[in-house]
Amino acid sequence: MKRIIIIVLSLAIVFGFIFWRFGPSISLFNQPTTNGPITLTYWGLWEDDNLIKPLIAEYQKQNPKVTINYVKQSSVNYRTRVQTQVREGVGPDVFMIHNSWLPMFYDDLAAAPSDVFSISGYKDMFYPVAQSSFVKDNQIFAAPMEIDGLALFYNVDMLSGxxxxxxxxxxxxxxxxSRMTVKDSSGIKTAGAALGTTGNVDHFSDIIGLLLFQQPGVDLNNLNSPQVAEILRFYTGFVIDPRRKTWDVTLPSSTQMFASGRLGFYFAPSWRAHELRVVNSSLNFKVAPVPQLSGKQVAWASFWGQAVSKNSKNAKQAWQFVQFLTSPNTEKLAYQQASKVRLFGEPYSQTSLGPELIGDPVVGAFISQGPIYKFWYLSSNTFDNGINDETVKYFEDAVNAVLQGVDPQSVLQTIDQGVKQVMDKYTKPQVVTSGR
Structure with missing residues (x-):
């Protein structure tokens, strides 16, 4: 009996010393607590406080120990700014990333815990393009509150005319x-469609991205091909082919032309509708799905998701907030709040909510394209100084060269080599040397 007591006391002394010396660093004794108050910083774009506060208030009502600090950011240098701060450990817990940015942010993001978002549940909730955008290595790195991309805006009066x-x-x-285009001796007065240039066709790179997906035989890993040359001919033909000329480099921007009632067809994302209505409240327009080239149905996606910093001290709670933001009830609340100050809110990312908007004369087209959206690194208006802007520049230079009379096939080697360098820069692991 005395021997047993001695053994027990000895073990107690040993374990007591281990706990005193190493306990604070042992994960068993160092699990983060969720009982105390938590503050999460959330960086957003575009949306003012008055639209976000009702969402945050609802979340904090359900989670009284969590405080959300919302900070609206400028889109200027946003990507580099948020990435720098996240890497320095002083950035936000939750922030927005474009659906094409995962290659640039992969090492900076915390993956969603499986008990917050599962892969199977994610696939059921969102359109396929969300998974191709934000899921890598069977892990979820962002979730969308919206779905958007290119659709065809058309002037109802011109088309019926x-x-x-x-x-x-x-x-x-x-x-x-061609039939809607009106010309005189000085040039185009009313344009049928805005395609063919870079400087005055808003979202020109998205249009080319759409055509790359629609053209049979295009390999995005080998852009030096007859199929890509044909796309450049088709696109620039709206300016340089006299048989189907509907646009010109001398015209105002496509957005200005459409808003003034001088453009029949205009490709744009949903948010342009708000701008059009502000500029011209009497403009009679509707929105349709993009035209297709063949039996293969493809549309172009460009949208934003909510992500969590890898350096967040409360990553799971941050992901729970993202889950709340992207839930059906919150998306509906956000849509209702936005609709009080503009035409409509963000088109729903949740597939279950699609039927509620499918009949809308503007938003319905973007929802109907949900199952066929695809994306690549030609998205406009990301202002990322990165994978999109650099890829777009190669295509911009190519289109401008063709407009100056250069054969499309001859510019493709530069595009192909340049884009491969961009992809290597942003989509492959970077080798970091010690500098010693």
Whole structure:
């Protein structure tokens, strides 16, 4: 009995010393607590406090020990700014990333815990493009509150004036655009469609991205091909082919032209509708899905998601907040709040909510394209000084060269080599040397 007591006391002394010396660093004794108050910093874009506060208030009502500090950010240098701060450990817990940014942010993000978002649940909730954008190595790195991309805005009066229907394919599109174009000796007065240039066609790179996906045989890993040359010919033909000329480099921007009622067809994301309505409240326009080239149905996606910093001290709680933001009830609340100050809110990312908006004359087109959205690194208006801006520049230079008379095939080697360098820079692991 005495021997047993001695053994027990000895073990107690040993374990007591271990706990005193190493306990604070042992994970068993160092699990983060969720009982105390938590503050999360959330960086957003565009949305003012008055639109976000009702969402945050609802979350804090359900989670009284969590405080959310919302900070609206400028889009200027946003990508580099948020990435720098996250890497320095002083950035936000939750922040927005474009759906094309995962290659640039992969090492900076905390993956979603499986008990917050599962892969199977994520696939059921969101459109396929969300998974291709934000899921890598079977881990979820962001979740969308919206779905958006390119759709076809059309002037109802101009289209009905020629007795045409909304085009479903590119041939119908070209025919209607040609008939809506009005010219005189000084040039185009009313343009049928805004395509063919870079400087005055807003979202020109998204249009080219759409065409790359629609053209059969295009390999994005080998852009030096006859198929890509044909896309450049098709796109610039709206300016340099006299048989189907509907646009010109001398015209105002496509957004200005459409807002003034002088443009029949205009490709843009949903948020442009707010700008159009402000500029011209009497403009009679609707929005349709993009025309298709073949039996393969493809649309172009460009949208934003909510991500969590790898350096967040409360990553799980941050992901729980993201789960709340992207839930059906919160998306509906956000849509209702935004609709009080503009035409509509963000088109729902939740597939279950799609039927509620499918009949809308503006938003419905973006929802209907949900299952067929694809993306690449030609997204406009990301202002990322990175994978999109650098890729867009190569295509911009190529289009401008073709407009100056250069054969499309001859510019493709530069595009192919340049884009491969961009992809290597942003999509492959960087080798870091010690500098010693």
């Amino acid at each position: 020629i007795g045409a229907s909304v085009p479903k394919n590119w041939q119908e599109f070209m025919d209607a655009a």
